[in-house]
Amino acid sequence: MTPERFYDIIVIGAGPAGSTAAMYAANAGANVLLIDKKKDIGSPIQCGGFLPHYEELEELLPSAQLPSTLEHIPSSCIHTSTRIHRFIAPNLEPKEFEVPADVLDRSRFDKYLAREAIKAGAELMVATRVDSIDGDMVSVRGVHGEFTIKGKVIIGADGPTSLAARTSGLIDRSDDMGRAVALEYELAGVDIDPEAVEMFFGRDYAPGGYAWIISQGGDTANIGVGIRQPLCEKGVSAQDYLHRFMYEHARAAPMFKGASITAVISGIVPVGGAPPQTVKGNVIICGDAAGHLIATNGGGIPTAMVGGKIAGETAAEAVSGKCQLAEYDARWRKQMGLEIKTSVYVKRLMDGLMRSDPMMSTAMKMLTPEQMKALQRGRLPEPVKKILQSLNTGIK
Numbered sequence: 001m002t003p004e005r006f007y008d009i010i011v012i013g014a015g016p017a018g019s020t021a022a023m024y025a026a027n028a029g030a031n032v033l034l035i036d037k038k039k040d041i042g043s044p045i046q047c048g049g050f051l052p053h054y055e056e057l058e059e060l061l062p063s064a065q066l067p068s069t070l071e072h073i074p075s076s077c078i079h080t081s082t083r084i085h086r087f088i089a090p091n092l093e094p095k096e097f098e099v100p101a102d103v104l105d106r107s108r109f110d111k112y113l114a115r116e117a118i119k120a121g122a123e124l125m126v127a128t129r130v131d132s133i134d135g136d137m138v139s140v141r142g143v144h145g146e147f148t149i150k151g152k153v154i155i156g157a158d159g160p161t162s163l164a165a166r167t168s169g170l171i172d173r174s175d176d177m178g179r180a181v182a183l184e185y186e187l188a189g190v191d192i193d194p195e196a197v198e199m200f201f202g203r204d205y206a207p208g209g210y211a212w213i214i215s216q217g218g219d220t221a222n223i224g225v226g227i228r229q230p231l232c233e234k235g236v237s238a239q240d241y242l243h244r245f246m247y248e249h250a251r252a253a254p255m256f257k258g259a260s261i262t263a264v265i266s267g268i269v270p271v272g273g274a275p276p277q278t279v280k281g282n283v284i285i286c287g288d289a290a291g292h293l294i295a296t297n298g299g300g301i302p303t304a305m306v307g308g309k310i311a312g313e314t315a316a317e318a319v320s321g322k323c324q325l326a327e328y329d330a331r332w333r334k335q336m337g338l339e340i341k342t343s344v345y346v347k348r349l350m351d352g353l354m355r356s357d358p359m360m361s362t363a364m365k366m367l368t369p370e371q372m373k374a375l376q377r378g379r380l381p382e383p384v385k386k387i388l389q390s391l392n393t394g395i396k
């Protein structure tokens with residue numbers, strides 16, 4: 001294989017992780033190629049677009065250096081803003097706390113991030129699929145033809161089914177409990193609380209996860225379910241659960257009466273945490289590809305971008321001989337490893353609770369709003385642990 005092009009760094013995937021990695025690597029002076037198989041960056045969308053405000057993110061990831069692109073988000077990328085997070089227990093009791101947040105138009109946001117990478121000097125190739133990675137050679141096929149590219153470093157930012165993670169042997173995604181399936185509808189004609197993001201718990205609607213309503217402004221919303229297959233009833237699909245939620249849920253369904261579905265969105269959410277290693281040879285992985293996600297709420301936009309920033313910076317330093325590429329692993333774990341790991345632990349504990357609707361309702365009644373906020377962020381404060389232990393959930 002004779003390569004037709006040469007780069008310092010090849011970034012696979014122009015999602016939040018990849019574009020952020022490309023921007024930081026190019027800003028540091030590296031010669032960067034950013035590749036995505038999508039014909040139109042950001043489309044189709046595979047996200048609800050919920051992103052807490054910068055100050056909330058600083059609290060969520062207190063040790064992380066957040067990328068500048070999280071601080072200044074153009075208003076054209078924001079559908080609307082919300083203020084409240086409301087949890088609805090299986091017995092329909094609500095409980096709420098404040099989380100100032102934006103609801104992003106992910107398609108526009110992803111394009112914005114890719115443009116920032118281009119502005120920094122990265123080259124972007126769309127409609128180009130990476131077929132294989134062999135050492136420093138990457139074979140691609142797409143709008144520019146079929147050819148091979150050589151890169152000193154390859155950053156796999158290619159999402160939850162990452163080719164880079166699989167072919168380098170960094171991730172084995174055979175664990176079904178480590179993957180949630182998410183299915184969403186965008187709706188027009190809803191009658192919802194525009195200030196609140198609502199999360200509904202209950203085995204009939206979202207086993208092993210939750211159902212949600214996220215306002216997109218006016219009478220539009222994104223509703224969805226995140227479920228885990230091993231916890232589902234036999235023969236009941238994600239679509240069945242979403243339809244139950246939309247048409248039968250005693251509290252939610254009336255809000256959707258007469259609404260029309262304007263888009264169907266689906267995807268995989270890697271809730272099993274990060275693998276033991278995220279660097280192998282000249283390949284590093286970040287974002288969903290590396291399990292950079294808060295498992296308790298399925299939010300991965302900010303963690304993907306933090307992972308991308310560290311990947312881009314470390315790769316650029318490595319190609320100029322200022323550090324070893326292997327340092328990437330310790331660097332991202334120092335900034336957000338604890339939060340990601342704890343959220344997986346808390347999610348596993350919550351799995352026990354979610355097997356019983358009455359127990360889940362009791363727990364939600366006993367917890368204060370602030371304690372719920374902590375759980376949702378993937379934390380387990382001591383008083384919450386005690387409450388869960390008192391419910392005999394098996395928590396030690």
Ligand SMILES: Cc1cc2nc3c(=O)[nH]c(=O)nc-3n(C[C@H](O)[C@H](O)[C@H](O)COP(=O)(O)OP(=O)(O)OC[C@H]3O[C@@H](n4cnc5c(N)ncnc54)[C@H](O)[C@@H]3O)c2cc1C
Nearest residue numbers: 013015016017037047048049050130159267287288300301
């Ligand atoms: C239905 C759903 C709803 C969600 N809602 C939220 C939410 O509200 N808030 C939140 O914070 N998180 C949410 N998430 C999670 C969030 O979307 C991800 O964590 C985030 O997109 C991760 O960014 P990423 O850049 O790592 O991966 P991605 O955004 O998946 O980007 C990966 C990119 O790689 C490209 N790619 C993949 N393979 C190849 C290949 N072989 N060659 C070339 N290109 C390739 C893809 O086309 C894609 O553009 C949701 C996820 C799902 C599935």
